[in-house]
Amino acid sequence: MKILGTLYPAGSSKAVTCSAVVFDSKLMLNHEGGKQESYDFASTVLGEPILGQSQEITFGAGSRFLPEDVKFRWPTKRKRLKLVEKLEQNLFAVLGAIILSPILIYGILFKAVPEFAVQTYDLVPNAVVQEMGEQSMFAIEKAVLEPTTLSAKEQQIVTKLWDDSLQKLSLPADQFKLSFYQSDFFGANAFALPHGQIVVTDDLVKSMQEHPLALQAVLLHEIGHVEKQHSIRMAAQAAAGAIAFAMIFGDLEGFAEVLLGTGSTILQQRFSQDMEKEADEYALQHMKQHGIDPKEFAKALEIIVEQAGIELENDKEGAWSKYLSTHPSIKSRIEYANAF
Amino acid sequence: MEEIKLSAQPEHKTHQVLFTGNTKDYFGIWTVNCLLSILTLGIYSAWATVRTKQYFYGHTSIDGHRFNYLATPMQILKGRIIAFAIFALYITLSTYSPAMAVAFFLIWAAAIPWLINQSLRFNLRMTSHRNVRFGFKGSYLDALTHFVLLPIVGALSLYIAMPWVMKKIDTYIHNNIEYGNKALKVELSAGRYYGAVLRCLIVVIGFGVISAIIAGVMGSFGDPGSLGVAMVFISLGFNFLAISLLAGIYQSKIRNHIFANAQLEDVATFESKLDTVEYSLLLATNALAIIFSLGLAFPWTKIRKAKMLAAATTITLSENAEQVIEVYRESQSSLAEEAANVFDVDISLT
Numbered sequence: 001m002k003i004l005g006t007l008y009p010a011g012s013s014k015a016v017t018c019s020a021v022v023f024d025s026k027l028m029l030n031h032e033g034g035k036q037e038s039y040d041f042a043s044t045v046l047g048e049p050i051l052g053q054s055q056e057i058t059f060g061a062g063s064r065f066l067p068e069d070v071k072f073r074w075p076t077k078r079k080r081l082k083l084v085e086k087l088e089q090n091l092f093a094v095l096g097a098i099i100l101s102p103i104l105i106y107g108i109l110f111k112a113v114p115e116f117a118v119q120t121y122d123l124v125p126n127a128v129v130q131e132m133g134e135q136s137m138f139a140i141e142k143a144v145l146e147p148t149t150l151s152a153k154e155q156q157i158v159t160k161l162w163d164d165s166l167q168k169l170s171l172p173a174d175q176f177k178l179s180f181y182q183s184d185f186f187g188a189n190a191f192a193l194p195h196g197q198i199v200v201t202d203d204l205v206k207s208m209q210e211h212p213l214a215l216q217a218v219l220l221h222e223i224g225h226v227e228k229q230h231s232i233r234m235a236a237q238a239a240a241g242a243i244a245f246a247m248i249f250g251d252l253e254g255f256a257e258v259l260l261g262t263g264s265t266i267l268q269q270r271f272s273q274d275m276e277k278e279a280d281e282y283a284l285q286h287m288k289q290h291g292i293d294p295k296e297f298a299k300a301l302e303i304i305v306e307q308a309g310i311e312l313e314n315d316k317e318g319a320w321s322k323y324l325s326t327h328p329s330i331k332s333r334i335e336y337a338n339a340f
Numbered sequence: 341m342e343e344i345k346l347s348a349q350p351e352h353k354t355h356q357v358l359f360t361g362n363t364k365d366y367f368g369i370w371t372v373n374c375l376l377s378i379l380t381l382g383i384y385s386a387w388a389t390v391r392t393k394q395y396f397y398g399h400t401s402i403d404g405h406r407f408n409y410l411a412t413p414m415q416i417l418k419g420r421i422i423a424f425a426i427f428a429l430y431i432t433l434s435t436y437s438p439a440m441a442v443a444f445f446l447i448w449a450a451a452i453p454w455l456i457n458q459s460l461r462f463n464l465r466m467t468s469h470r471n472v473r474f475g476f477k478g479s480y481l482d483a484l485t486h487f488v489l490l491p492i493v494g495a496l497s498l499y500i501a502m503p504w505v506m507k508k509i510d511t512y513i514h515n516n517i518e519y520g521n522k523a524l525k526v527e528l529s530a531g532r533y534y535g536a537v538l539r540c541l542i543v544v545i546g547f548g549v550i551s552a553i554i555a556g557v558m559g560s561f562g563d564p565g566s567l568g569v570a571m572v573f574i575s576l577g578f579n580f581l582a583i584s585l586l587a588g589i590y591q592s593k594i595r596n597h598i599f600a601n602a603q604l605e606d607v608a609t610f611e612s613k614l615d616t617v618e619y620s621l622l623l624a625t626n627a628l629a630i631i632f633s634l635g636l637a638f639p640w641t642k643i644r645k646a647k648m649l650a651a652a653t654t655i656t657l658s659e660n661a662e663q664v665i666e667v668y669r670e671s672q673s674s675l676a677e678e679a680a681n682v683f684d685v686d687i688s689l690t
Contacts (some may be wrong), residue, residue, distance in 0.1 A: 006405075008470055008471030009471070010471065010666070011665065011666045012471075012472065012520075012662075012663070012664060012665050012666060013469075013470040013471070013472045013520065013661060013662055013663065013664035013665075013666075014470075014662050015405060015470055015662070047394075047408075048390060048391060048394045050369075050391065050394050050395050050398055051365040051368070051369065051395070052360065052361065052362070052365055052399065053394075053395075053398040053399065053406070056408065062471075063471070064408075064471050066406075084372065084376075084387075084391070087368075087372045088365075088368035088369050088372045089365075089368055090368075093372060094367070094368050094371050094372065096375070097371035097372055097374060097375035098371055098636065100375055101371070101374045101375050101378055104375075104378045104379070105378060108378070124436070128436050128437070131436070131437055132436050132437065132438075135437065135438040135439055136438065139438060235436065239431045239432055242431045243427070243428050243431055246424060246427050246428075246431075247381060247382040247424060248377060248378055248381060248382040248385070
């Protein structure tokens with residue numbers, strides 16, 4: 001069998017028309033000009049076989065021979081080279097890949113990664129949690145918090161509610177800390193840090209002066225975040241997700257772009273929605289247990305929404321904003337608390 | 341010998357760049373690449389990279405000679421594993437200790453010029469035509485100047501100097517490219533960069549005016565609730581069109597300019613006649629197709645783009661094209677290229 005093609009000698013851009021003949025373990029090259037060369041087939045390196053391209057062969061010294069026929073493949077015992085090319089042309093394999101790939105990605109990102117994160121967050125040492133919380137607090141304080149403008153008396157009322165809450169939950173007071181700050185960025189709000197620090201804003205305290213039990217409900221919700229280790233779970237989840245993405249999609253052009261945009265954000269949002277529900281549940285359970293009307297929790301949410309200037313009426317917009325908002329539709333949370 | 345030389349000038353021949361890939365074949369490669377990469381938790385992606393690159397390189401040819409991608413999967417896998425370890429360390433540090441993340445970031449920032457150079461070098465060294473490799477000879481200091489210091493100058497000038505900075509960056513990249521023992525030379529004009537950016541600005545202003553009018557008209561009737569959602573979608577689609585148009589204008593103008601003013605000493609000159617409107621439309625429809633097909637149209641968009649770029653390009657070769665000598669260099673590691681990839685430092689040659 002004569003194989004027509006082009007020889008590219010090592011070391012320059014020359015190209016020579018040649019024909020090759022394979023005999024047993026030898027490959028003979030006949031140059032157009034009459035010159036002959038012989039190579040040991042075992043010492044050659046085969047190029048990647050790619051659809052629509054002939055397969056190149058490289059000789060020890062670096063010269064390359066490229067057959068003319070784009071369907072040409074050199075005889076080889078390496079199964080990988082043959083198998084992959086066959087799969088790529090097989091209708092069923094391609095269809096299977098289209099169906100299986102998204103399913104597997106869903107499984108990895110929404111099942112395996114969260115599972116892995118849940119398994120590992122317990123392993124994070126306390127010192128790291130402490131450090132993580134303090135550093136985050138430092139950054140938040142610098143960026144969006146100002147000293148409180150609440151009077152000592154106003155603070156005292158909240159501190160009393162706080163002490164009462166910790167006592168009701170029989171939690172050690174030295175592992176938690178309540179702080180007051182003025183913040184235009186957060187408005188009327190509260191948040192919890194992983195090391196047990198809970199921040200309430202001046203606006204929140206002022207807006208709930210008439211409803212101390214609603215404020216206590218907010219404190220319980222935030223303590224719930226700390227007790228359920230939500231920050232650490234979130235961090236472990238985000239880290240594991242990012243690592244899984246980098247590992248699998250290091251260079252899968254396109255696929256990663258499509259998913260990175262939507263997948264990872266939806267993933268995080270979903271995680272934090274579950275967490276909000278968990279913290280709500282924690283607060284509601286303990287309120288009921290200690291004879292506080294769960295409706296106070298609903299009241300607290302209503303006040304926060306009102307302060308943020310969001311009209312409940314607007315919350316009926318389609319599924320899109322519902323799925324993409326960090327907090328599960330506030331309306332449904334209020335309804336849930338009222339029915340608790 | 342009957343051939344008579346009419347002049348002492350070497351003979352020149354103009355060749356159309358050909359792209360022979362098709363969507364059907366690449367679709368198969370892409371889907372199998374995706375599936376196997378997921379099944380092997382990313383290990384196969386090194387093989388996937390080689391197959392994808394070789395598909396596009398091998399289907400691109402000049403004067404009947406195709407390009408080749410020379411990196412081996414193992415080379416890429418090794419680089420990727422190290423880059424991945426660094427990335428995992430970075431993610432872990434940055435989630436649990438912001439202070440450590442800052443320290444890491446500073447080291448990373450210092451390494452960026454080196455990474456950019458290494459990444460360009462690796463990609464070019466792994467590209468060959470007629471069995472002669474490309475190369476890149478940029479230095480750390482030059483990369484630091486062009487990719488870090490000049491952009492800061494550009495920002496400080498309130499972006500007025502930015503087009504000039506872009507010109508400097510493109511000049512740096514292209515003037516350091518080699519093909520065998522021949523160097524690429526470009527002479528770029530800042531005026532062309534200002535021209536391209538000016539056109540983009542006009543489009544931005546035009547889009548701003550149109551969307552303001554639409555918002556005004558829509559705002560004057562209809563109920564605000566459902567209008568909000570409609571507006572979000574309309575403005576998203578609008579932004580999207582604007583971005584495709586901007587990318588299309590800038591990239592086509594600059595590509596044409598660079599090609600017209602580049603030459604490979606004694607060997608080749610280039611010409612690119614990429615049509616701005618056609619190219620912008622291609623980018624816009626490509627992006628739409630990817631979104632509405634949930635990603636499945638990706639292979640089609642890539643092939644379409646490669647076809648248009650090839651069709652717009654011609655290369656004039658002198659008879660010296662057969663005389664280029666390969667220059668042997670130390671073996672290349674793909675670490676920097678992979679690190680650049682995983683940390684999303686994207687350097688693309690126009």
